[in-house]
Amino acid sequence: MIKRKLPENSNNVNNDFCDFLMELAEYEKNVSRNIYKFNAYRKAASTLASHPVRIKSGQEAKKLNGIGDKIASKLDEFIETGQLEKVKKIREDNTNSIINTLTRVSGIGPAKAKELIADGIETIEDLRKHTEKLNHHQIIGLKYLEDFETKIPREEIEQIEVVMRSKISELDSQFEIIICGSYRRGKQESGDIDVLISHPSYTSHDTKSDNKLLENVVNVLKSCQLIVETISLGSVKFMGACRIAKRSRRLDIRLTPYDQYFCAVLYFTGSDLFNKEMRAHALNNGFTLNEYTLRKIGSTGVPGEPLLVTCEEDIFDYIDYPYKKPEERNI
């Protein structure tokens, strides 16, 4: 999982608040394994980051979306004392810092990190000595640790996109190709490259699991030396690494059914918080939205048939949500 960055706002007046909230969020995710608290802190941090004025008290912050009593009192404590007891404790907590270290490796999450700690592995060096405890994905993650941690400049993804498009359309011009993720949202740099492809011959009614579409695409990209490493390859999802300049980059390619293409594009463009909001809005309007389909919820709560979606705007239209361009989805 790529570590989430807050909205880019260089003149973020609430920067210090966001920092400690994100620290708390990471702690909840990695050590307490409580994803709800993690999301709550993240949401609060995100709200504060996009708030134009510096907040002066918890009371004031409580008016904002996603900040309640508990977080408000933490803000107060921070404003009064300049620090937070809880953050101090977290920083002293050795486990937390070890987990944070180990999870830098792609493929190692908090659960695996805890397992490793139980086995006495506490540093990246330890990991390098004990690769037998890692799976294929994690070994590659370790091998390219520095590369994968480095943000990818937008220009580099643009180059990769050009190569990819030309090679894939050489193979079959009917392929739809789009690079989603933060790149599509217009970010200047991204953590990884998330490619979505689709083909008219592949639909949800006709999902032959033995289809070779993705395999062929991956082979083409391998033969032109764009793809340099494969973590996993199934019939609909490829995970691996590609390289065009100095560094290797994490690359995911997903094959999605033609009729579900736009729901997938919407989903993988994110951001995840934007998706959450949009789904919640859909539910309010009696629809259920996921990465595959948009469906009307029936009178007894049974989701209806998948609705015909011909573009991303259709989805917004159906659920009566003002259309947001990808660049506007950076919540």
Place this chain on the structure above:
Amino acid sequence: MAHVKFSRVISVSSEDSKYPGDNLLKSDISSCWKCKNVGEKQAVIILQLEKLSQIHSIHIGNENSAFIEILVSRSAAPDVYEVLQVASLLMSVKDAKSDKNKNVVRFFEYEGFSKPIANQSWDRIKIVCSQPFNKYIQYGLSFIKVYSKPNDTGEKRKDNIIDTFTLKKKELAKENDLKNNQNFLGKFMLKENEGEDQIVVGSFFARKNEISKNISTAVAIRAASNDPKNHISNTSKRLSDVLHDLNDSKRKRKNVPENNDMNDYRRSVAGSLLYKDNLLEEECVKNESKTSTKEQKQNENEKATNSASVASNSPKVSHLKKNSDNMTSEVKQRIIKEEFKKPKRKPFNRLLEDVVFVISGYQNPLRSELRSKALQMGAKYKVDWNSTCTHLICAFTNTPKSNQVRGNGWIVSKNWIEDCYSLRKRLLCYGYILDKSDTYSKSDEEIWEQTDNENTDLPNLINNSESADLSKNCYSNEANNSKTICTSKLKKNISEDDIFNADTDVDSDYSNSITESNYETINLKVLPEFFETKNFYLGTDLEKSLIKILKRYIISFKGNILDNVDNVNYIISGDTKYKEIVTNTPVVLPDWIWECNDQRTLVPIDDYVI
């Protein structure tokens, strides 16, 4: 395809006086039904079908609606609507907003209907229309036509009835055959016309197919009630005799290894049954007398035991309804099955291999902990419930997930996984059922861990054990026969979280006592008493948990534990200070106790003296 007409409009959420719901009954397509006001959230109409039909196709003519959902019901249960056709689009957003294509016709066919629903017959149909995209129009339907399957369900159902009827007849004939073979049982004549109410022996022994006889339980019960005292007084002896025979036959059949101490086994069987006798009192009368009557019959009818009668008898066993004890026959059946089954064994990583489980209500990190424990024991994890799943590990009753699963699988608490894991043994789900009113029961079995090393060193075990409760560990290692003795005895002491109690605490005392005695029946052999007359002192340097387990072992083998070092025969300790305090008493390492236990005798202390 036969057209099914509507007999009337039962209800309508709203209707424009110019376009009432009744218009849909007309064959004239030009007239339609519209809701009364613009911008209504949804428009509902309920129609009565002329007759109960299995719906095969529905043709809809739209009138401005964006979505339609079709539900069905029966007049007998008019409030229960099932979704036949999920919410479907009749108009796109663009069309709705620009007021175009408002009279589309859509054919909904059987293939698209919700499956279990579409295979049944219905006589009511409810249409839910909505138009969320345009709040400025009245909407509804212009027509609806329902078609049933060409060959209606009527005939089919008749066939079914005939089928069951003939089946029943066959069954009756079979029963009669049986009775003709054995019209008399002691002084009771079997009545020909007992028919379906007839209950057959099955309470205790027939079920495991060890011995089974053709005998009516009804008769047995009557016999018992004629002179219960008489039977009771004889019961225990007879029972032990029966069991004697039983064990003999068991040995013959199953080739029980020679070195098994059959006498002890039998003795404990008899003993436990006596014990049961005392406890069960009247409740037991019926069953005991059944057994005794059976025994009578056994004497008279030795030859009648043939495989045919076994086969014909066993299916009826489950029909034991007359027993109005607190216990259901199913439970009994289960208990009895276990009672005599040799423990099944599997390696630890396959203990739960046929379990497919879903977790509900537990949050991380507990959730992943549970999952990984179960996975380690070979279970399979599914995110959502489907037909392949067998167990729901659930935190609360009445969650949507548990309601979905109810009746389709075991719904148990997390303790089941945790206990299986810590005891290294697959436990019965029965004691872990979350909602005691849940009556699901299927494929519940107890599987013990297979340990390759029969002589696992107990001290090692203790050192390695993470669990504080050492008794549990010993327990897990019951592959080792020698330990079975002490552990099973220990088990009785730790009755609180004893899994056997857990298994049965939902039942009456009755079953409880049975399982308890049953436990002894299976595992208990008489303990050797090689520590008799020996006094022990446990050194203060030992860990508490170790002392606890040492005490159990020593007492199990009839040793005494004293609180001071005077007058003891052995000091169990790892500390040399005792050597200085008491010169004439040997100070022995705890390992000696384990060795004694393994060797089943008083081992020379030489190797273990400090």
